[in-house]
Amino acid sequence: MLTSKILATAVDRALAEDAPWGDATVAASIPADMQFTAHLVAREPGVFAGGAVWQETFRQVDANILVTDLVADGTAFSTHDVLATVTGPAAGVLTAERVALNFTQRLSGIATLTSRFVARVAEVGAPARIADTRKTTPGLRALEKHAVVAGGGVNHRFSLSDAIMLKDNHLAALAATDDASLTDAINKVKAAVGHTTPIIVEVARVEQIDPVLAAGVTGILLDNFSLEQLRTGVELIAGRCVAEASGGVNLATVAGIAATGVDIISVGALTHGAAALDLGLDAT
Template sequence: MLTRQIIHTVVQAALTEDAPWGDITSQTLIPESATATAHLVAREPGTFAGGEVFAAAMTLTDPAVDVDLRVADGTAFAAGDTLASVTGPARSVLQGERVALNFVQRMSGIATLTAAFVAEVAHTSARIVDTRKTTPGLRAFERHAVRAGGGRNHRYSLSDAVMAKDNHLAVLTAQTGLSLTDALRQVREQLPHTTHLEVEVDRIDQIEPVLAAGVDTIMLDNFSLDELREGVALIAGRAIVEASGNVSLATVRDIAETGVDVISSGALTHSVRSLDLGLDVVVE
């Protein structure tokens, strides 16, 4: 998903945004012949993500910059650990610094939060997955970071799977005049056998009519813990059970213990805090 082309396109746009006519500070203060070495150092513990993106921000600024990644994505680290080193023309290192840090700090923040969610449910079979609540233009980066933290990805885009939510169902049944089951069966018949069909329900009484249509996944949206347990028992393995809504680090363990298969959380990407990482120039 996180291809070299995507990395190049997004990072180049960020570099152009940050220095559309060059870095006049570095060009004014730093001699053209100066070189520099800098270390990417963790100010707090976490899980690393975004190494390739960090390196691209430096090398797209100047191919003469050399980046040595000390840890792989998905690696846990402690405060004070050196995660990467950068060597090259000082002007270029300083120009690429902010964009490189912005990406790796955010991606490592997402990986760190995801790892905390995953640890909370490790004693169950529930999978932690992200949502489409990502920063526009940065979905591939943010979802890569979720995987680095041990989580899984939901559908990547609207083109990947059929996911019928409450508004879809309201329009579908109103326009066709069919029952929920018959309307969904009609949808199922139109789909290739390779296309996944997921349906969101917000009431227990919707579960049986949806199951009767032969769906692949049922999302139990904003159900209480008791309702989740009831829903899991009712579905009884006839479809994948996803829980969504009101998912946080404080609630995810209890949700997992209801027996659901998947727990989706937009907080992994839309409410994350960037991790405190710094790029420290080595003075010799």
């Protein structure tokens, strides 16, 4: 989903916000013919993400700026590692610096946090995959979901258009307008869409699982279940659809959740709770 158009638009908006009438400091202090070289340096360990948007930012400011030695997204690094080098007109490098760093610090923070969740699951030998949610920064979803993948996670639906996901409020609305059983209500939804459309249903109680399974859904989201309830849910689902856990997931709880046998663990904090990683652009 991270297309060249999405990249270009995100960078264009960020630059318009940061330098709407140009860079006053650069214009007053930096000779137009001055050349400059700087390194993107890690101030702390992590996992890198944002290479494409780093390049696009410098390209839009000045196409004469050259980005070299850029590490690949998903690369783990240590403190003091050089992640990229930029060389070119000093005015352009200095104008682009903050926007480029804002993007890569944010995205590397997401990739790093995701990698920590993935590592916790791996420690218990569980096959569960860590997935993001739609709890993303407006306008930056494609970038942030790309960062999740760079950190070893997987993407949940990208938008409301991608799949049917009946959550608690949808089910409450259906119950208020129709006396049909939960199974019948889901079947009516299935009949209204094409056979290729995934249908995921969120349940809040173990008792809801069998009626949902009877409708032949793509996945069941076990929301805020205890570990015991998750194990029961996985046993009831028995591979007939994807079993997903959500709610109450953090680095302290994710291993236990994974050990219950769920297929997917969705974590909103991957994108809405990740701290920006400390990266800097240092002149040589």
